[in-house]
Amino acid sequence: MGELAAFTILAAVTLLPAVVVVTSRNLVRAAMSLIPSFLGVTGLFVLLQAEFVAGIQILIYAGAIAVLILFVIMLTQGGTGTAVRQTNEQRVVGALAAAALTTALLALLLRTAWPLAAGALPRANVAAVGSAFLTTFVLAFEISSVVLLVSLVGALVIARREQ
Amino acid sequence: MSWVGEIFKATLAAVAVFTFLAVVAAMLGVYLERKISGWIQSRLGPKHVGPQGIMQTMADTVKLLQKENIVPANADAITFTVAPLLAAVAGLLAWIIIPFGPLFGRIIVVRDINIGLLFFIAMASLIVIAILLGGWSSNNKYALLGGFRSASQMISYEIPLALAVLVPVMLAGTLSTVGIVEAQRGGWLGIGNWFIFGLPGNRWLLIPGVLAFLVFLTAATAEVNRVPFDLPEAESELVAGYFSEYTGMRFALFQLGEYAEAFAMAALTTVLFLGGWHGPLLPGVVWFFIKLFALVFVLMWVRWTYPRLRLDQLLHLSWKGLVPLGFLLVLVTGWLLV
Amino acid sequence: MTVGLNHYLAVSALLFGLGLYGILTRRNAVAILMGIELMLNAANINLVAFNRYVAPVALAGHVFALVIITLAACEAAVGLALVMAVYRNLETVHVDEINLLKW
Numbered sequence: 265m266g267e268l269a270a271f272t273i274l275a276a277v278t279l280l281p282a283v284v285v286v287t288s289r290n291l292v293r294a295a296m297s298l299i300p301s302f303l304g305v306t307g308l309f310v311l312l313q314a315e316f317v318a319g320i321q322i323l324i325y326a327g328a329i330a331v332l333i334l335f336v337i338m339l340t341q342g343g344t345g346t347a348v349r350q351t352n353e354q355r356v357v358g359a360l361a362a363a364a365l366t367t368a369l370l371a372l373l374l375r376t377a378w379p380l381a382a383g384a385l386p387r388a389n390v391a392a393v394g395s396a397f398l399t400t401f402v403l404a405f406e407i408s409s410v411v412l413l414v415s416l417v418g419a420l421v422i423a424r425r426e427q
Numbered sequence: 428m429s430w431v432g433e434i435f436k437a438t439l440a441a442v443a444v445f446t447f448l449a450v451v452a453a454m455l456g457v458y459l460e461r462k463i464s465g466w467i468q469s470r471l472g473p474k475h476v477g478p479q480g481i482m483q484t485m486a487d488t489v490k491l492l493q494k495e496n497i498v499p500a501n502a503d504a505i506t507f508t509v510a511p512l513l514a515a516v517a518g519l520l521a522w523i524i525i526p527f528g529p530l531f532g533r534i535i536v537v538r539d540i541n542i543g544l545l546f547f548i549a550m551a552s553l554i555v556i557a558i559l560l561g562g563w564s565s566n567n568k569y570a571l572l573g574g575f576r577s578a579s580q581m582i583s584y585e586i587p588l589a590l591a592v593l594v595p596v597m598l599a600g601t602l603s604t605v606g607i608v609e610a611q612r613g614g615w616l617g618i619g620n621w622f623i624f625g626l627p628g629n630r631w632l633l634i635p636g637v638l639a640f641l642v643f644l645t646a647a648t649a650e651v652n653r654v655p656f657d658l659p660e661a662e663s664e665l666v667a668g669y670f671s672e673y674t675g676m677r678f679a680l681f682q683l684g685e686y687a688e689a690f691a692m693a694a695l696t697t698v699l700f701l702g703g704w705h706g707p708l709l710p711g712v713v714w715f716f717i718k719l720f721a722l723v724f725v726l727m728w729v730r731w732t733y734p735r736l737r738l739d740q741l742l743h744l745s746w747k748g749l750v751p752l753g754f755l756l757v758l759v760t761g762w763l764l765v
Numbered sequence: 766m767t768v769g770l771n772h773y774l775a776v777s778a779l780l781f782g783l784g785l786y787g788i789l790t791r792r793n794a795v796a797i798l799m800g801i802e803l804m805l806n807a808a809n810i811n812l813v814a815f816n817r818y819v820a821p822v823a824l825a826g827h828v829f830a831l832v833i834i835t836l837a838a839c840e841a842a843v844g845l846a847l848v849m850a851v852y853r854n855l856e857t858v859h860v861d862e863i864n865l866l867k868w
Contacts (some may be wrong), residue, residue: 282780285799286786291796315542316542320831321834326553335559340849340858350791351792352861374774378815396825412839415843418846423845
């Protein structure tokens with residue numbers, strides 16, 4: 265009962281701001297609404313006992329990516345963008361396509377009989393995630409660190425003002 | 428209906444933490460700030476309201492409560508209202524993981540979560556958003572400049588902060604704050620096992636311990652926008668920075684968030700490097716507050732000792748000084764531990 | 766009624782659909798990036814939910830959610846750098862006005 269209540273609230277906190285993100289004419293409001301949406305997803309992670317992922321989610325998404333997006337919106341075109349048209353001509357088509365894909369996804373995901381397993385997650389799983397990263401998934405770990413380095417250099421080179 | 432009880436308990440804890448913060452961090456913080464500034468400048472500081480002026484902040488709060496809440500004409504009203512709330516709530520939430528010490532046989536902490544330190548840093552990073560939004564929505568160029576400066580500064584200093592936190596985490600092997608303090612128990616006079624002095628079996632760790640302490644303190648000072656890193660609210664350049672347009676209780680909420688965060692940083696330094704509640708003779712909670720207020724005093728002392736940095740010096744210090752040093756510290760700690 | 770895997774999958778599918786709508790209809794490049802972030806979040810919910818309900822011991826879902834968060838950070842950094850570069854050269858951030866291959 266309590267879990268359901270928490271889930272309902274968190275799902276609403278995730279989805280309602282997400283609607284504002286994609287529909288608001290005011291770009292700063294849209295970017296601002298990303299933050300409650302990210303925090304709602306964080307709450308869902310906590311419900312799913314993924315505390316470490318939840319912490320990283322707040323730190324990276326809400327603390328860094330949202331700030332970066334707000335920064336760029338405020339630096340480009342001087343503000344909210346309410347003066348210009350924010351949507352393109354394919355609004356109806358886009359809505360239909362998104363609705364069709366969502367319906368297909370919902371039908372596919374909800375009608376499949378997933379092989380549910382009864383086991384529980386390790387109790388404090390931060391250390392377990394760490395050792396999984398450095399043993400089983402060490403290749404993914406190394407590759408993502410290389411990608412980080414490349415994107416760091418790339419972002420610097422692209423964003424730098426040419427002399 | 429255990430979950431209703433849980434929500435009730437959480438609400439009570441939130442009220443308790445909020446009261447504690449409002450009294451200790453904001454009230455006492457502002458009072459100490461003015462008193463210590465006074466002493467450093469050979470004045471007396473607030474003196475008239477109550478004995479030694481101790482009720483001065485109370486009087487200021489009453490004054491602020493009576494002020495009109497002005498929203499500038501062209502400001503984004505919703506954002507303008509939400510930003511100070513976000514700052515205060517994030518400052519408040521950071522306190523959840525701070526353990527105050529044993530009292531009546533149990534450790535006083537709102538929640539000892541297993542990702543405690545990660546949670547703390549995440550909450551510190553949420554304050555950036557509040558400041559950026561507050562600065563932008565005021566529709567004032569000084570406020571906007573303050574918000575931008577603050578965002579670039581706080582994002583830059585989050586990285587050395589997190590790297591410095593990693594050193595005690597590696598020494599203790601846990602992210603839980605209570606676990607970290609417990610790992611510093613014992614030693615000579617209850618001081619010997621503090622992480623600033625390394626580990627009892629391996630005194631070479633003293634070097635990364637002390638350096639990580641200094642990096643953490645510097646990054647924390649920058650993270651809470653205090654002098655010499657107070658560019659976001661530099662009075663002589665930007666009026667009051669991102670809260671130039673705020674009046675009344677909203678202004679007080681920003682101040683509350685800021686002092687709560689500054690005190691939380693001092694408390695976390697105590698927990699990570701200075702052994703939390705461990706110390707000789709006196710009870711644990713007393714030791715915790717002694718260390719906390721000593722660090723708060725250092726923060727205020729630094730304020731009147733160093734001049735403000737320029738923005739480029741500030742970013743150079745972080746990216747060319749503290750970040751490489753932080754990585755080196757993590758590497759050396761790992762090497763010494765193996 | 767307890768919360769099961771399907772609840773999380775439904776939230777994730779809805780979030781993905783919203784993100785897709787944002788990407789398809791927005792003109793502003795930054796707004797499109799916001800849609801992409803929503804879709805990545807939807808994928809993360811799925812990964813973590815499957816980890817919890819289908820393979821609880823392996824922790825593979827957590828690991829890949831973390832990798833996706835890392836990649837999202839990279840993508841946001843490079844994407845926003847591109848937006849800034851385009852804005853500096855063409856003075857627009859609307860993707861339907863960015864129609865030059867060389868400047």
